[in-house]
Amino acid sequence: MIINLRVWLKIPDAEAATVKNTLLRRMGYQGIIRDVRRERLLSIESDDVSDPDSLIKQLTRELVNENKENFAVSVGSLELSNGCVPVKVSLWIEDGEAISIKDRLVKRLGLKMIRSVQRANIWKLYIDGDDPESVARRIAEELLVNPNKDRYEIIKLG
Amino acid sequence: MRIAVIQFPGTNCEHETLVAVKECGMDGEIFRWNRPEQELCEFDGYVIPGGFSYQDRVRAGVIASKEPVMATLREEAANGKPIIGICNGFQILVESGILPFGDGVRLALAQNVMIRGGEIVRRGYYCAWTMLRHDAEERRCSGSYILRRGEILSIPIAHAEGNLVSSDKKVIERLIEDDQIVFRYCSERGDIISEFPVNVNGSTENIAGICNPEGNVLGMMPHPERAFFAWQLPWKHPRVRGYGPGRIVFESMRRYIEERRL
Amino acid sequence: MKVIGLADSELESSLRKAGIGMSVSEARSIATILGRDPTLAELFCYDAMWSEHCSYKSSRAVLREFLPTEGPNVVLGPVEDSGIVSIDDEWCVVISHESHNHPSQILPNEGAATGIGGIVRDVNCMGARVVATADPLRFGDPYGRESSRVRWVAEGVVDGIWQYGNALGVPVIAGDVVFSRCFDYNCLVNVVAIGVVRRDEIIRSRAPPGSGEKGYDVILVGKPTDSSGFGGVVFASDTLREEEEEANRGAVQIPDPFLKNVLFKANEDLFRLVREEGVEIGFKDLGGGGLTCASSEMGAAGGYGMELDLDMLHVAGEFPPEVLCIAETQERFLIIAPRELRERILRIYNEDWDLPNVYEGARASVIGRMTIHDRYIVRHRGEEVVNVPIKHLTGGIRYERAWRPRIRNLLEPAVKMPEDLNMVMLELLSSPNIASREHIYRYYDTEVQGNTVIRPGEADAGLIAPVRGKDFGIALSVDSNPFYGRISPYWGGATAVAEAMRNVAAIGATPSTLTDCLNFGNPEKPEAFWEFRESVRGLADAARNLWLKGYPDQPVPIVSGNVSFYNESPEGAVDPSPVIACVGIMKEISKAITMPLKESGDEVYLLGPRFDELGGSEYYRVIWGITGANVPVVRFPLERSMIYTVIDAVDREILRAAHDISNGGMAITAAEMCMLSDHGISIDISSLGDMRPDRLLFSESSGFIVEVVDGAEQEFVKIARSYNLNPVRIGRVSTGGIEIERDGKMLVRLDLEDARDAWSSGLREAMR
Known part of the structure; x- marks a missing residue:
């Protein structure tokens, strides 16, 4: 099964604020971009376990810093709220940090059922206008992604 | 001869870089990012120093690359003025597309991965003195103008993202063919070994620094301003007065500007 | 209420x-x-x-009783955020030393980062340029009952330090790491920062004279105030219980090195403005106790009252007045300045350095004014929510805590002579407390600012040359051995001072000032308070008796420090940990020397007789699993002579390498001098008396091993004799491995590669 753990900051997200500021002040998106939010996504592939809830609890305890972060978990599908265009950005080159997270879970915490960990950023772009998806693609390619290491996809909302 | 040392929010090497510029007999000043960018045109050359511009948000260098001063620098690069980007400055030049070919983002400086014996032995930030081999022809590049091919320098690195990669193999091939690879990480004897610790960050072809096709723009991860004086060098070097190997980068810039004027 | x-x-x-x-x-x-x-x-x-953190209510009486805080070089003792001592007639070094223990145990990354963030503000707010930090760290047993958590804490702390310090652009030039079971539930994360300032450009953290009469502005600069760290100060003084960890997480602050980097540059412009205008301002960072602490302490120090209006504060949301008063939002400073500078000060922060666009909601705001009455008044939504006598608020309270010796019944054991000292050597070299620190310090930017002369790993102390055009350098080292403190808190304190001073002397620098960060258990328990009192007494005695070089009978002054109590869990308190930092002044950086051996054939000398002092030693602990009782003591005249001899010999340029004897004793000290070097060492201990070889080699009695320049041996001996010392020639720098013999019998013969493998893997494995 795939456990999707979405994590976002409770405190102001300086990185999202910088992206919004750059789009508005430097890249000509005034009147187009209303807001930018960011989540990090960890997609954790695990063998089926008898008590998934307790595994999820263990994972969130280890991977979420509740002092500053909120989170949501879904198994299988990725559930995102409407109103924005979510752009998922991940590395296509080897992701050292994802490997470290997996090592930590398997070796230090003994969670032998974990098979892989994938990491991504989800940029939630709140866009005004007719064709938000093509605006989102433009923003991804102009700012959010360096194609020499990153890839992106626009997540379709259900 | 006036040099602008560009300062973005989060830059942290501007003062020692300015010291190096001045010590080589050039005038210079720190140029804050929100000054009117037209004022930049009055300078004869530019250094984009190291640091964490915009705290590496999104990825190192990309936010700074959108600042108006970078559009001006792109024009000045086209005018043939020298630009040296060090560490974060290199990252900014790559993200702005000025390096390697001036036609878009053709490279990335990804997270360091230290590989030995086929295994990843470490990742991320690393601060250490490295050996660099100058791989370009003499007078090929503004920042190594007076260095001969094959000369070896000891200069420190300090970065988390210096692993140069491209999604297009041809980009690397073109860099090699056009003699745009200026510095490579090497052993003390000058050998290019693809494994850590010689290849300190996993960079393709051990690349530590590259120039544009015209040679006036240099980007390099190592910090020559930290190897400028002999007393800055590690313990093995005798503690003498005088200069260190990093001086030649700034001295080169001066000579480049002087000769271009003739 | x-x-x-x-x-x-x-x-x-x-x-x-x-x-x-x-x-x-x-x-x-x-x-x-x-x-x-x-x-x-x-x-x-x-x-x-009135919390322990802000008021020192338990500790102040003891600190007053013992600590020497004055000396001929002291410019500002421990009255404000940092202490200041002079380097020469023009330049001063500013130093501050703090702990961030409790937050780092809960949230290692943010906790450690906030520690750096706070300490550099303390130094910067004196008008100084922050030029270096050092990080003394104590973690639990990486192979013990809590190995997973210990490693999580250690990794997070190191990450927090580098992520903050590197981005800010301040080099780490010193530090130490000790692993011990007593830190399993209470890590210690201490931070030291130093800065430089011209003597006539020091800015004080107090309301300047006349500020009340003229109604100076009170200006808050930096991040918008939020609720982060609400209750942080009280939290830093509480014993941690595991079930409370989740709840406690709300007390940790979120630091931002990027905003700090920009703020520091804006502050430089503020300092320049003030210099040019020739006016005095008050300037202070906001740390524990938030706005209320910074503002009331500045007002009270100047003898004035103040009136603040919370509605003028820039905030990150709606918060009740008590939160706005004491929240510990990071990256903020408070300025008390004449009204005529108001517009120019606001422009520096809000326009030139564009704070609102650098960090959402950050800026400089005028939030109140100084008054001549003696009240501290705060208004919120038109209502007066605080109106108290300012000196009563800042005066705090005092407790006379009871003390009672802790009885440990430690005995000196009878251990067998090991059959194979090579194995002992390899085990000690790979002990996480002795092994190479490279795994950690490669994460730290040791080179930024371009001032670094001696970096971590190269010598017992770091050295920077922070003022271009000047020959002087500033050396920095830190030390504290919890294993000694466990046996004797008094000698634990004294040896920490002595070793920190030896460390800076080992590169040739002269100890100039000390700071102490005192990490102990619950002071309401008489045994813990006794440990605290004894340690302070010990470190004060050492500071008094080791003398400022050139000033007989004058102490090396202690100009800054911090007390951290309640480093205690239900499993017990941490071992007494008075962490000492020593600043040394190197007159000419070109003369400084490092640890690795340099030239084969050079003679090697031992300074410092060996005593049977293996209590708390790595040898007892690692090889035999015991603590012992004969803790190393400091023989003050002997210690002083050794330190002076090394300083003088380095000044005469007759030493090529020096290393002080500490963990692992003289054998490990000698081996460490080979680790980065291409050379080996051949030692003969026949002339060192008849103590059993293992005791002789691994006793941690203080001393130095030095490599003397070929031909200068007589001169070196002469210098030592002038201090009534009898240095012993114990061997030579060789082209081979590490060899130790006695009376023709080889005791140790190690290949350099084997020794290096053991030494370079120990810490990496412990933190994996």
């Missing part, structure tokens, strides 16, 4: 329910002084100001 007329039990429960940590009697004394029930905001302000 109702205080007057409530029974003790009712008052107790209403205080706790409100989240206020003060005692019932403290609350009553406040009501008595005010002559009415205090407001909720007032109680929170008092609670923060």
Whole structure:
């Protein structure tokens, strides 16, 4: 099964604020971009376990810093709220940090059922206008992604 | 001869870089990012120093690359003025597309991965003195103008993202063919070994620094301003007065500007 | 809030329910002084100001009794955020030393980063340029009962330090790491920062003279105030219990090195403005106790009152007044300045350095004014929420804590002579407490600012040359050995001072000042308070008796420090850990020397006789699993002579390498001098008396091993003799491995590669 753990900051997200500021002040998106939010996504592939809830609890305890972060978990599908265009950005080159997270879970915490960990950023772009998806693609390619290491996809909302 | 040392929010090497510029007999000043960018045109050359511009948000260098001063620098690069980007400055030049070919983002400086014996032995930030081999022809590049091919320098690195990669193999091939690879990480004897610790960050072809096709723009991860004086060098070097190997980068810039004027 | 007329039990429960940590009697004394029930905001302000962290209520009497804080080189003793000592007639070094222990145990990354963030503000706010930091760290046993958590904490702390310090652009030039079971539930994360300032450009953290009469502005600069760290000060003084960890997480602050980097540059412009205008301002960073602490302390120090309006504060949301008063939002400073500078100061922060666009909501705001009355008044939504006598608020309270010796019944064991000393050597070299620190310091930017002369790993102390055009350098080292403190808190304190001073002397620098960060258990327990008192007594005796070189009978002054109590879990307190930092002045950086051996054939000398002092040694602990009782002591005249000899010999340029003897004794000290070098060492200990070889080689009695320049041996011996020392020639730098013999019998013969493998893997494995 795939456990999707979405994590976002409770405190102001300086990185999202910088992206919004750059789009508005430097890249000509005034009147187009209303807001930018960011989540990090960890997609954790695990063998089926008898008590998934307790595994999820263990994972969130280890991977979420509740002092500053909120989170949501879904198994299988990725559930995102409407109103924005979510752009998922991940590395296509080897992701050292994802490997470290997996090592930590398997070796230090003994969670032998974990098979892989994938990491991504989800940029939630709140866009005004007719064709938000093509605006989102433009923003991804102009700012959010360096194609020499990153890839992106626009997540379709259900 | 006036040099602008560009300062973005989060830059942290501007003062020692300015010291190096001045010590080589050039005038210079720190140029804050929100000054009117037209004022930049009055300078004869530019250094984009190291640091964490915009705290590496999104990825190192990309936010700074959108600042108006970078559009001006792109024009000045086209005018043939020298630009040296060090560490974060290199990252900014790559993200702005000025390096390697001036036609878009053709490279990335990804997270360091230290590989030995086929295994990843470490990742991320690393601060250490490295050996660099100058791989370009003499007078090929503004920042190594007076260095001969094959000369070896000891200069420190300090970065988390210096692993140069491209999604297009041809980009690397073109860099090699056009003699745009200026510095490579090497052993003390000058050998290019693809494994850590010689290849300190996993960079393709051990690349530590590259120039544009015209040679006036240099980007390099190592910090020559930290190897400028002999007393800055590690313990093995005798503690003498005088200069260190990093001086030649700034001295080169001066000579480049002087000769271009003739 | 109702205080007057409530029974003790009712008052107790209403205080706790409100989240206020003060005692019932403290609350009553406040009501008595005010002559009415205090407001909720007032109680929170008092609670923060009277916390252990802000008021030193348990420790102050002991510190006053023992610590030498004055000396001919002291410019500012421990009265403000940092201490200041002079380097020459023009330049001064500014130093501050703090702990961030409790937050780092809960949230290692943010906790450690906030520690750096706070300490560099302390130094910067004196008008100084921050030029270096050092990080003394203590973690639990990486192979013990809590290995997973210990490693999580250690990794997070190191990440927090580099992520913050590197981005800010301040090099780490010193530090140490000790692993011990006693830190399993209470890591210690201490941070030291140093800065440089011209003597006539020092800025004080107090309301300047005349500021009340002229109604100076009170200006808050930096991040918008939020609720982060609410209750942080009280939290830093509480014993941690595991079930409370989750709840406690709300007390940790979120630092931002990027905003700090920009703020520092803006501050430089502020300092320049003030210099050019020739006016005095008050300037202070906001740390523990937030706005209330910084503002009231500055007002009280200048003898004035102040009136603040919370509605003028830039904030990150809606918060009640008590939160705005004491929240520990990071990256903020407070300025008290004449009104005529107002527009120019606001422009520096809000326009030139564009704070609002650098960090959402950050800026400089005028939030109040100075007055000549003696009240600390805060308004919120037009209402007066705080109105208290300012000196009463900042004066704090004092406790006379009881003390009683802790009886440990430690005995000196009878251990066998090991059959194979090579194995002992390899085991010691790979001990996480001795092994190479490279795994950690490669994460730190040791080179930024371009001032670094000697970097971590190269010598016992780091050295920077922070003022271009000047020949002098500043050396920095830190030390504390919890294993000694466990046996004798007195000698634990004294040896920490002696070793920190030896460390800077080993590169040739002259010890100039000390700081102490005192990490102990719960001071309400008499045994813990005794340990604290004994350690302070020991370190003070050492500082007094080791003398400032050139000034006989004058102490090496202690100009800054910090007390961290309650480093205790239900499993017990940490071993007494008075962490000492020593600043040394190197007159000419070109003369400084490092640890690795340089030239084969050079003779190697031992300074410092060997005593049977293996209590708390790595040898006892690693090889035999015991503590022992014969802790190393400091023989003050001997120690002083050794330190002076090395300083003089380096100044005469007759030493090529030096290393002080500490963990692992003289054998490990000698081996360490080979680790980075291409050379080996051949030692003969036949002339060192008849102590059993293992005791002789691994006793941690203080001393130095030095490599003398070929041909200068007589001169070196002469210098040592002038200090009544008898240095012993013990061997030579060789082209081979590490060899130790006695009376023709080889005791140790190690291949350099084997030794290096053991030494370079120990810490990496412990932190994997």
